Amino acid sequence: MQRIEPGFRFDEKTVNDKIESLEGLDAVDEHDRDTLRKALAGKGLQIRSLHPAKPLNDLHFLAQDASMIKREMRYHALWAFHGISVSCVYDGLMHKDMLVGQGMQPYGSLMYSSELDLGVFRPYSDLDERLNSLRVGKELGMMLDTSDKSLELEGKPLFYLIDGSLATSLKHNGSVNGATEHEMAKEAIAGILARDRVVGMVEDSHATDISRIMGYEMTNMMMFEIALEPGEYVAQKADGISVCYIKLPSKEMESMPAGVSPPLTVRWEFNYEGFEDDLNNLAHIWIEEADILHPQLYPVRIADYLTRRVKVAGLLDLTVKKKELLPQYRKLRQGLY
Numbered sequence: 003m004q005r006i007e008p009g010f011r012f013d014e015k016t017v018n019d020k021i022e023s024l025e026g027l028d029a030v031d032e033h034d035r036d037t038l039r040k041a042l043a044g045k046g047l048q049i050r051s052l053h054p055a056k057p058l059n060d061l062h063f064l065a066q067d068a069s070m071i072k073r074e075m076r077y078h079a080l081w082a083f084h085g086i087s088v089s090c091v092y093d094g095l096m097h098k099d100m101l102v103g104q105g106m107q108p109y110g111s112l113m114y115s116s117e118l119d120l121g122v123f124r125p126y127s128d129l130d131e132r133l134n135s136l137r138v139g140k141e142l143g144m145m146l147d148t149s150d151k152s153l154e155l156e157g158k159p160l161f162y163l164i165d166g167s168l169a170t171s172l173k174h175n176g177s178v179n180g181a182t183e184h185e186m187a188k189e190a191i192a193g194i195l196a197r198d199r200v201v202g203m204v205e206d207s208h209a210t211d212i213s214r215i216m217g218y219e220m221t222n223m224m225m226f227e228i229a230l231e232p233g234e235y236v237a238q239k240a241d242g243i244s245v246c247y248i249k250l251p252s253k254e255m256e257s258m259p260a261g262v263s264p265p266l267t268v269r270w271e272f273n274y275e276g277f278e279d280d281l282n283n284l285a286h287i288w289i290e291e292a293d294i295l296h297p298q299l300y301p302v303r304i305a306d307y308l309t310r311r312v313k314v315a316g317l318l319d320l321t322v323k324k325k326e327l328l329p330q331y332r333k334l335r336q337g338l339y
Contacts, residue, residue, distance in 0.1 A: 045215065045216060052233045052235055052282065055286055056283075057287070061283070062089070062158075064145065066087050066142070067141070068084065068085040069312070071318065072133050073318040075322065075329060077328065078122055080121070080327075085140060086114055086306075087114060087305070088308070089148070102294075105256065108291065114305075115148050117144050118317070120321060131181075135187040142194045161199045162194065163299060165305065172243070200273040203299060204269040204271070207221065226249065230247070243272070244272045244277055248268050249265050252265055284299065
């Protein structure tokens with residue numbers, strides 16, 4: 003042990019040695035593509051070819067995202083929610099991205115609706131699980147309301163685009179059975195999955211279910227990044243959801259040094275059979291998007307962007323101040339040091 007003194011600091015050499023000794027961060031270079039492809043085939047996972055195709059008609063999209071946080075006070079737990087629905091039509095024309103201004107995008111008739119809400123958790127227990135269920139219930143419930151009540155002139159959307167994994171929502175939403183929030187989430191999930199064309203677009207997937215079966219200590223995304231050639235994909239059925247790992251091809255992008263992007267591996271999910279033609283259409287639309295390189299289509303990204311324009315933490319700050327709620331003792335202590 004060492005004497006406690008005001009000049010306390012960490013051991014910089016030890017930290018650097020630890021960083022240098024980390025293993026497994028170069029997995030992409032350590033595995034052979036042909037070996038992986040043979041292993042996938044041995045597990046019955048068929049590698050298919052992607053055929054991006056321009057849609058023959060305009061496509062109406064409805065995308066949804068939400069931001070939700072909780073605040074734990076001494077005797078109360080609060081939550082705040084901000085949801086955004088974005089309606090747009092893929093019309094095959096190129097439009098200037100009016101929000102971020104990074105490039106061109108192939109959607110017209112951009113519309114949005116928003117919802118802001120806050121409340122109190124009763125009882126003060128199981129907050130993380132209930133917060134997740136509440137977010138799912140309110141986010142998907144808002145999407146259904148927007149589709150059914152706010153799009154009279156535009157008509158029902160052809161595609162419902164979800165920020166995140168449909169399969170994960172089904173699998174993990176249920177840890178607090180009987181909670182009001184859980185029942186709300188179950189109802190909203192069932193309502194969304196009853197629609198004809200629902201597509202989940204995962205921003206960052208850390209799933210390992212397939213790679214573990216294959217005997218690899220890496221995420222599914224990294225494994226398929228290695229195994230797939232550009233323009234290939236693998237689809238696997240899980241609880242009625244077709245989970246697709248797709249290596250999208252390079253596309254023209256002025257923001258890239260060479261004017262062309264690298265290929266991008268993504269995880270997209272479909273709630274219906276016979277999704278292949280739609281996948282080819284969505285891949286073509288993704289190739290047309292020339293603003294940033296990202297695994298989600300523009301409508302989902304714009305819903306996320308608009309969601310973050312409202313800082314829900316500030317709403318909770320205002321609530322705590324107006325209601326004169328007491329902080330937890332740990333927060334008082336941390337504020338002193």
